[in-house]
Amino acid sequence: MVTPLLDVRDLSIGFGSAPAIVRDVSFQVMPGETVALVGESGSGKTITCRSVLRILPPTARIDSGAITFTAGGQSCNLLTETRRMMRQIRGNRISMIFQEPMRSLSPLHRLGDQVAEVLRLHRDMSKAKAKARVLETFVRVGFPEPARVWKSYPFEMSGGMRQRAMIAMAMVAKPELLIADEPTTALDVTTQAQVLGLIKDLQKETGMAVILVTHDLGVVANMAEQVVVMNKGRVMERGPAPVVLGAPAHGYTRKLFAAAPAIPEVAAPARAQPGNDIILELRDVSKTYTMRAGGWSRPVGITACHEVNLSLERGKTLAVVGESGSGKTTCARIALGAELPDAGGQVLFRPSSNADVVKIHDMNSEERVCFQRQAQMVFQDPYSSLSPRMRIGQTLTEPMEIHGLGSKSERREKAAEMLRWVGLDPSMLTRYPHAFSGGQRQRLSIARALTLDPVLLVCDEPTSALDVSVQDQILCLLENIRDRMGLSYLFISHDLAVVARIADEVAVMRQGVIVEQAPPDTLFYNPRHPYTRALIAAQPEPDVNRPIDLKLVAKGAGAPGSWPEPFRFEGIAVPALTELEPGHKVRCHV
Template identity: 85%
Template sequence: MTPLLDVKNLSIGFGAEEPVVRDVSFQVMPGETLALVGESGSGKTITCRSVLRILPDTARISSGEITFSCKGSTRDLLKISERDMREIRGDQISMIFQEPMRSLSPLHRLGDQVSEVLRLHRDMGKGESKRTVLETFERVGFPDPERVWRSYPFEMSGGMRQRAMIAMAMVAKPELLIADEPTTALDVTTQAQVLGLIKDLQKDTGMAVILVTHDLGVVANMAETVVVMNKGRVMERGPAPVVLGAPAHGYTRKLFAAAPQIPEVAAPARAAPHDDVILDLRNVSKTYAMRAGGWSAPVRVTACHEVNLALQRGKTLAVVGESGSGKTTCARIALGAEVPDAGSEVIFRAGKGGEPLHVNAMSPEERVAFQRQAQMVFQDPYSSLSPRMRVQQALTEPMEIHSLGTRAERREKAAEMLRWVGLDPSMLARYPHAFSGGQRQRLSIARALTLEPELLVCDEPTSALDVSVQEQILTLLEDIRDGMGLSYLFISHDLAVVARIADEVAVMRQGVVVEQAPPDTLFYNPQHPYTKALIAAQPEPDVNRPIDLTLVSKGAGSSASWPDAFRFDGIDAPALRELEPGHKVRCHV
């Protein structure tokens, strides 16, 4: 059988430097899924971008062929005209990009952006293209496709934007889909549904997929063939059962060792919580008024409803749930960045036995003091660091704002923080673009630590990182917590990460906490159907243990499909009841 895509001896470099991709070769057969696996900087993305000829201006392809065989013709994609290439892009070959906020236009509604593909390549009318797009929005997991059609990208969460990107790539049913970390920013239930969706489309259309990922669990569930890359070279290549079951190369074995997993056996019981609460959220609710379009009245959306969370000093409280469940809203309210609804209360205590500070009723002086004691590490290190500021400026700026130390002392503090996060002080003169994704996340952590806070809110700090870098960042966060006595409010959708770092876990669904317990209880005795779905959706790097999509769809679907004891409509939910000491579940008596 003729390969759909045949990449031979591809080498890519920048300027006069040595090639960053060297002699890469692989084939993709019609209907096949090939996984490109490796760490950040291994050359996976630039290899895929060369297929669509969307490389940076400074990149040069020094050797190689990329042959595409479709509809009876075979063409070298590196030699055809730009006009012919435009006919292929988005139609016969589509790409899902890793960073949806950079790939979507902030000036156009999502519906218009996705339907543009159909109008350009399928010559569809406005009505027909809208119907097709709404069907695709529903298939990628949007509960309200009409609202998404009218929305702009900045009105959606990161996971929702990624779903829109996936819909844009899939709507034309291409022959080849290049998926560059398509599920990295998604929660595990949505990830499982999207992976199932890609498989269904492959069955329906015969579409082939190149899956760029660092998640070996995703590879085990999706790929027939695996290509492992490191430093621009192919380290190992072969059928997925062989590569995953008995990796031959040391680098592949290293990736396996770094992959986080939920332990199969419960860990020893963790230290019992004490009564020193640093952060206390009481009956926290937040409602937004969303634009409805035209002359219609604004639509009221409840982001979170009567959330009660208590973070013990020196501990880690993890909040997990799918995109749009209200996790980040709770974190922003905890930091005073959002004003909660009336009746909500957020109390912070600086120092053991300190006076309670009501975060949503602070004076300007109290707010300045609070901002020194509570800092945030954001999900996207690209956006949280200014590209125009050198590392030294980025790290000393918080100290300048709070008038801490002399200029020399601030610089020395910045150097000390770099050492804390495993970077060299000589990097102070660099700009953020000179660092890898993992290094930028270390810089974000260093910036948050310069004020010596007591509370650190971590909003998906490892979700965009490959497994080996993720392992380093988690170890770093654990060392900093234990060394500095910090308390973490840890927002995540990755249960394997949570199982490792958390002392207590709260599971959120549609704005309410549905289950709460220590990880050793939650993961080995889950009671709520949504919690069970989250655990079932966690991909494992074993081809013999695929994701159970039936169990995922039951728990992650409509609450109307849940057993009677757990069923509720909207925010009209049953009370959170304590089934056993420390284990609370939202259920009817």
């Protein structure tokens, strides 16, 4: 009989004097096997995994249980092992990919040095050998320019790029067990497909086992042999993936599956054609950043977006889809006036149908204050956008204080109302951000954006950190608010299933340019560009019999110079965005 690599038995964990929040959790991980921990945000998945490496907060207490790790013919209980031995195990024999990379990466050190440190500590490699291994790993996790990434700092990277660096750090030492806590939440679907393929390849090469913490049932179907479903700190259902995914026995599991978004099988009725009431317009917007790679090297110009033209109709949702680093967030920041476009670009905003046009790229201080009240942003990384030193009540009332809205009691009542809107209890106003799960922090970020009653909401990956049931609630909430208040959304996402549900118009971006644009009912059923086709093919489905076609994904997600002749381009020498049919534009050579 094969001995489990990891055996978790009757694990119960609490904090302070409060009752246990993880109760009697048991599961096993066999060598080379992938076990998926599935459940809503706050169900105890991450706490369970952190206990394996003994990196729980100081206030945590282990009430009962044992975690037995068996490798190389030796077994040890990780809960009672010495600190010195745990330092040898962490990052070497057991690695972890954390959910929020910005909190896990040092802002003071270059990414290459941080990843190479694992090899120098645990493998005693020379600097040259460590650098060669790291650069090779950077290529495998999807970095197109590994040498530039080696010299970059975390704050110079997008959220998805930082997540790739975290994955590289966890995998570079080829551990026996990889704990992946939402490893692909911040990644676009094409990179997600490639990373999942990379994890599978490493498993075949090294026999590595994986504990996969995720709320994406499509990822579970593509990766896991065993599934453990958790809710409120308890195991609800456990078994082989085909059985749990194909015929879930527990009511909670069935509820999770029902909430999972999916690209619809048949086209919905055609949506209304765009009108003339445009609230936000980007005209010929380009943005070039100048970067110095260190030392005496010359500054290098990097084009984040090139000649972007977008129009958002009042009361509608315009989605911008693309991989990490494609320029989506840069466009959002320019739309909000946080960045200025290059010369010649214009950003126009009309707060109401009969109001004068405001040039966002050319506002004075008075116009800027007024605009900031009318347009708000929901950020991708809620932990970085919430002050760790401010209670949630202060965080939600601060925007109203700045703009002089209401009395102190009215502001507090408004904050409590916003918490109820996003499904949280007003009693949470006295807590700090660290007391919330990742999904709860994202809901707080949305609540704060709504406190000023804006007319335009820029949502930068607002549901990427949320489990499927909370994601469903947030999308329902955003739809209801949009319809009730007449809000307009510029919606940045890499999740096509979310976009198919909420968007009225979709623009697909790749390497700073829009390659295809159409309503979702046209785009998803008649995609013309190879990159759009790759995005759709890379969308994981919760069906073990329909795995991701990695060859199709690689074909469309490759360099633009490798695309079929009508779509091929090099650098920013791009073909024109051509209207092939009414409302359907594709960047191609006609």
